[in-house]
């Protein structure tokens with residue numbers, strides 16, 4: 001019963017917001033506060049935040065380096081003026097099966113044959129694909145310091161993840177959730193997967209927490225843990241907090257520890273768009289000229305129709321506010337922390353590539369490999385991630401009703 005009321009209310013909110021967005025199609029005005037906010041994103045700052053995250057190596061869940069990264073993220077968010085909280089949960093997987101180490105060298109390509117090859121999330125592989133996997137071979141990491149940093153193994157037990165919230169000025173009881181996972185693996189620095197998404201969310205928290213920024217609705221910035229084990233941090237959040245939505249606590253305080261969820265926007269792997277592998281399985285060292293931001297919803301989700309509208313709203317925000325790269329919408333969102341939300345609220349993901357057709361087909365050779373380190377990426381790659389940040393900030397500032405205090 002409670003859920004029925006929430007669904008109705010949430011549908012009304014999204015409809016109203018999309019209508020409001022359509023009214024602004026004339027383009028940003030000279031005094032557009034959204035334009036001012038987006039202009040506060042900066043390539044060097046974005047790079048510096050990614051670099052800061054890479055000091056903790058692969059940030060694998062259940063290790064000291066992961067806990068140190070959670071503490072570091074928490075301290076940064078606090079320094080931006082965004083009040084942090086922790087979500088605690090247990091992660092006790094069944095003992096791992098013995099597994100032969102697998103190195104990250106380029107496996108043989110598969111040439112398109114005309115047969116239909118299905119990928120994850122409802123996708124279909126086209127063109128040349130390469131096998132994918134998670135590197136588990138320490139010797140594949142040539143940097144001895146990074147190898148040593150990544151050596152302590154994951155241990156089952158208690159876990160924490162951090163989030164902080166911008167409180168809405170007039171509708172504090174409703175919120176958007178902006179997320180990225182901060183854990184990684186593969187014996188690199190998890191720079192792209194997912195320092196690039198984590199830094200994006202942190203930069204948005206910084207800009208929207210500035211004392212001169214006001215938003216009508218609340219926005220929560222969530223840095224999920226345990227994504228790489230199966231979205232366990234985001235699942236724990238949904239399990240623990242879905243039932244708390246919209247409750248004022250204490251009564252008549254005007255405070256809502258869990259504002260009602262309006263939509264969830266996930267960011268996972270933001271920087272690499274170098275196109276299809278060549279026939280020999282190698283990839284271009286250069287970004288492809290047609291590089292874009294991929295916005296995906298999941299067509300099988302219970303809230304698919306609203307998620308689709310939200311995805312196109314983000315595409316429009318990209319048209320208005322992103323400086324360099326366009327955005328494309330797809331219907332196969334999968335394998336990231338927006339999935340546990342997608343039947344409850346409209347949920348989308350932003351990425352460098354489509355998760356099924358491109359990433360799943362091996363088009364990013366650094367994915368879960370020792371080469372996912374800061375120095376692998378060029379300024380063009382970093383700038384693609386910055387354009388995704390411009391897209392989400394441009395969209396969410398409109399949706400949450402952001403204004404600047406004079």
Ligand SMILES: [Zn+2]
Pocket residue numbers: 181193194227268269
């Ligand atoms: Zn990821």
